[in-house]
Amino acid sequence: MERPNNTKRTKFIFITGGVLSSLGKGLAAASIGALLESRGLTVTFQKLDPYINVDPGTMNPFQHGEVYVTDDGAETDLDMGHYERYTNARMAQKNNYTSGRIYYSVITKERRGEYLGGTVQVIPHITDEIKQAVLQLDGSV
DSSP, X not given: OOOOOOSSOOOOOOOOOOSOTXXXXXXXXXXXXXXXXXXXXXXXXOEEEOOSSSSGGGSOHHHHOOEEEOTTOOEEETHHHHHHHHSSXXXXXXXXXXXXXXXXXXXXXXXXXXXXXXXXXXXXXXXXXXXXXXXXXXXXX
16 A cells, blocks of 8 residues: 655554453543643544454443544544543544444445455455555545
């Protein structure tokens, strides 16, 4: 997958920490974003959740936590609210992906015939879909 030659290259910071909830990964990311903004940089966030649900809207809030609804109506992870409160970034559906949403997109493409009858696999189809989701935030895709 080739990226266009931008004069102003987007930088990515990935914060990982497994799937355990309430470790503070979201608040750490929001805090780092606030620090970067204080240095004059523009920031945005994207959360990639490993669960198979398409979005947290139908999940038990005692298991997952509260749902945060973005301006475009997307039901997202509560961390989206932290990102908006700590920084000037505005969150939307494109800022929150789940494994379920990624798989749903690939299966929808397969049903439409976009893979020309080929075998759909985790590599390259799922991994390419994840890359597309990440790269779309900088406007190059």
